[in-house]
Amino acid sequence: MIELLPPAFILIVAAILIGPTRGHLRTAILLAAPLITLWAIWQVPDGVVSSLRFLDYRIEPVEGSALRRLFATIFALMAFVGGLYAFRQARWYELAAGYAYAAGAIGVSFAGDLITMFLFWELMALFSTVVVWCGGTPAARAAGIRYAIMHLLGGIILKVGIEGVVIHTGSVDIQPMLASNFDTWMILIGILINAAAPPLSAWLADAYPESSPTGSVFLSAFTTKTAVLALILLFPGEALLIWVGIFMIMYGIIYALLENDARRILAYSIVNQVGFMVCAIGIGTEMALNGAAAHAFAHIIYKALLFMSAGVVVYRTGFSKCTDLGGLFRTMPLTTICGIIGALSISSFPLTSGFTTKTMISQAAADEGMVAVYLLLAAASAGVFLHAGIKFPWFVFFQKDSGLRPKDAPWNMGVAMVLFAALCILMGVFPETFYQFLPYATDYVPYTAGKVLFYVQLLLFSGLAFFLLLPLMKRTLTISLDTDWLWRVAMHSVLTAAEARLAVVGEGLRSWRLARFATIRARAELYFDAQGEGKRAGVFARNWSIRTTALWIAVLLTGYVLVYIR
Amino acid sequence: MNQSREQDPWLVRPASIRLLWRIFWAVLALTVALQAVIKVKGYFGVDGWIGFGAVFGFLSCLLMVLFAKGLGYLLKRDQDYYRSERGDD
Numbered sequence: 001m002i003e004l005l006p007p008a009f010i011l012i013v014a015a016i017l018i019g020p021t022r023g024h025l026r027t028a029i030l031l032a033a034p035l036i037t038l039w040a041i042w043q044v045p046d047g048v049v050s051s052l053r054f055l056d057y058r059i060e061p062v063e064g065s066a067l068r069r070l071f072a073t074i075f076a077l078m079a080f081v082g083g084l085y086a087f088r089q090a091r092w093y094e095l096a097a098g099y100a101y102a103a104g105a106i107g108v109s110f111a112g113d114l115i116t117m118f119l120f121w122e123l124m125a126l127f128s129t130v131v132v133w134c135g136g137t138p139a140a141r142a143a144g145i146r147y148a149i150m151h152l153l154g155g156i157i158l159k160v161g162i163e164g165v166v167i168h169t170g171s172v173d174i175q176p177m178l179a180s181n182f183d184t185w186m187i188l189i190g191i192l193i194n195a196a197a198p199p200l201s202a203w204l205a206d207a208y209p210e211s212s213p214t215g216s217v218f219l220s221a222f223t224t225k226t227a228v229l230a231l232i233l234l235f236p237g238e239a240l241l242i243w244v245g246i247f248m249i250m251y252g253i254i255y256a257l258l259e260n261d262a263r264r265i266l267a268y269s270i271v272n273q274v275g276f277m278v279c280a281i282g283i284g285t286e287m288a289l290n291g292a293a294a295h296a297f298a299h300i301i302y303k304a305l306l307f308m309s310a311g312v313v314v315y316r317t318g319f320s321k322c323t324d325l326g327g328l329f330r331t332m333p334l335t336t337i338c339g340i341i342g343a344l345s346i347s348s349f350p351l352t353s354g355f356t357t358k359t360m361i362s363q364a365a366a367d368e369g370m371v372a373v374y375l376l377l378a379a380a381s382a383g384v385f386l387h388a389g390i391k392f393p394w395f396v397f398f399q400k401d402s403g404l405r406p407k408d409a410p411w412n413m414g415v416a417m418v419l420f421a422a423l424c425i426l427m428g429v430f431p432e433t434f435y436q437f438l439p440y441a442t443d444y445v446p447y448t449a450g451k452v453l454f455y456v457q458l459l460l461f462s463g464l465a466f467f468l469l470l471p472l473m474k475r476t477l478t479i480s481l482d483t484d485w486l487w488r489v490a491m492h493s494v495l496t497a498a499e500a501r502l503a504v505v506g507e508g509l510r511s512w513r514l515a516r517f518a519t520i521r522a523r524a525e526l527y528f529d530a531q532g533e534g535k536r537a538g539v540f541a542r543n544w545s546i547r548t549t550a551l552w553i554a555v556l557l558t559g560y561v562l563v564y565i566r
Numbered sequence: 567m568n569q570s571r572e573q574d575p576w577l578v579r580p581a582s583i584r585l586l587w588r589i590f591w592a593v594l595a596l597t598v599a600l601q602a603v604i605k606v607k608g609y610f611g612v613d614g615w616i617g618f619g620a621v622f623g624f625l626s627c628l629l630m631v632l633f634a635k636g637l638g639y640l641l642k643r644d645q646d647y648y649r650s651e652r653g654d655d
Contacts, residue, residue: 257634366609379626450606457597457619465627478642
């Protein structure tokens with residue numbers, strides 16, 4: 001009976017219990033639930049574990065495989081470290097929403113059929129919106145509404161696709177497909193919206209930075225990476241994804257370079273990093289899919305680490321803009337070091353997790369002889385170092401002396417950061433230990449002298465470019481427009497303009513009507529108005545003398561007789 | 567002000583910044599020079615040349631920064647842009 005329950009239910013129960021409990025009991029639930037989930041995840045064997053009939057469909061709530069366990073593991077690990085990071089600072093409803101959100105991600109990981117996947121998918125959409133709202137500011141409320149609209153829309157598109165596939169194939173199974181007809185296109189688009197692919201990537205950089213310092217850590221991990229898992233399961237080798245991925249990579253770099261808000265820089269670099277994974281899924285070989293899965297795993301760790309260090313800065317100073325920050329290394333050594341380790345990992349520096357996972361994707365491109373893709377990925381690696389690897393730590397922790405002297409991280413936040421920083425290094429130093437958990441067996445060797453030298457050269461000269469081009473990257477108090485401008489401003493102004501035009505027409509109609517009424521009234525007054533306040537009464541309202549009246553009757557009768565007799 | 571009295575950390579003194587730059591240049595030169603000893607296996611010929619990573623990395627970054635700069639003229643708006651456009655959020 002117990003194996004019928006998906007591991008996700010443990011976190012859902014924990015999320016429910018967080019509300020009514022207090023003090024140490026709540027802390028115990030927060031820290032124990034992800035660990036029990038982790039244990040449950042590793043009890044799931046390969047293949048379909050449980051199935052039941054729902055309406056006319058065979059539902060498979062739990063299906064195991066190396067890939068699914070890998071993603072579920074990092075989601076549970078993320079819930080644990082995120083909970084540890086947040087439990088003393090965040091409000092209980094943010095923690096509960098965060099855990100329900102993580103449960104959704106774990107549920108998607110093990111979903112054996114499209115219906116189960118969709119249910120957990122929507123669970124994530126709902127509770128991630130709550131996490132955004134927990135930012136607590138009017139800006140967070142507005143961004144949360146925009147975020148919810150985007151994800152509910154994506155969910156509907158996904159659902160349309162799922163219905164189509166179910167009706168046309170009769171199967172709810174999750175199996176590889178290509179975007180070849182309307183149904184599969186809808187599924188692909190629905191998933192890509194969650195992956196923050198163009199043209200709908202703006203929601204990510206819009207919503208995540210508005211959440212609380214702790215909320216952004218949860219948000220950075222789940223939505224985009226479950227989309228990556230869904231793409232690996234459903235669209236491996238869909239060639240279109242290569243170019244979608246490359247676009248996301250470049251988009252992330254360019255927008256992050258323009259950005260001033262530290263957490264928004266990190267948000268753009270999520271799009272950039274997910275681009276690497278999407279591109280790998282498009283390549284679709286075993287090496288590439290291994291690379292996508294491994295990179296997703298490593299990415300969740302170092303991106304959460306980066307958001308945690310940025311979160312500590314926001315928590316301690318209340319600032320998140322580069323123009324307000326700087327020089328924090330003086331009083332925040334731990335946060336600085338952890339931030340730098342995260343930054344080096346995202347830049348795939350040798351001896352970090354980024355190097356041992358991201359180079360697999362480049363290797364896959366090289367193996368397939370994709371020259372352009374390989375070179376673009378290499379250029380992008382340089383660009384990642386530029387926009388996240390140096391820019392983030394430099395502007396937040398060094399740059400200038402902002403005069404801020406905040407305290408370093410609270411102990412729980414510090415422990416959470418150290419845990420993930422250690423994992424970044426461990427995965428970089430002992431890659432083989434990690435590779436055995438990948439979906440396909442691999443004998444990939446990340447550390448060859450030539451490869452290390454190539455990447456060190458590439459990255460260090462990007463660093464040189466950064467410091468030489470610093471004058472060009474002066475921070476400005478600006479934001480950058482994205483496609484969401486189309487509905488936030490353009491559509492709004494079109495509507496306002498249309499309303500204004502209609503109002504002009506309405507005003508015209510009204511004044512025409514009033515003018516007509518005024519004319520009619522003037523006529524009526526002219527003929528019938530008896531009231532003679534200083535003026536004469538209307539023609540038909542006057543008192544006429546008998547004499548005049550008799551004369552008029554005589555004239556009229558004469559006229560009548562003359563006309564009628566003839 | 568108490569803060570202006572405190573001694574600048576080693577990292578931000580002009581002398582140490584000059585020293586760091588010198589070390590940085592030396593390391594950069596070393597990574598290129600090392601290619602004489604360690605062979606970088608190129609996948610497409612060009613990428614095995616000496617200094618390819620250096621030139622490619624530097625030029626990519628230069629291009630990206632310039633492109634971002636150019637795009638910035640088109641896309642950058644005041645940080646209160648959406649608030650002032652809409653007045654509701």
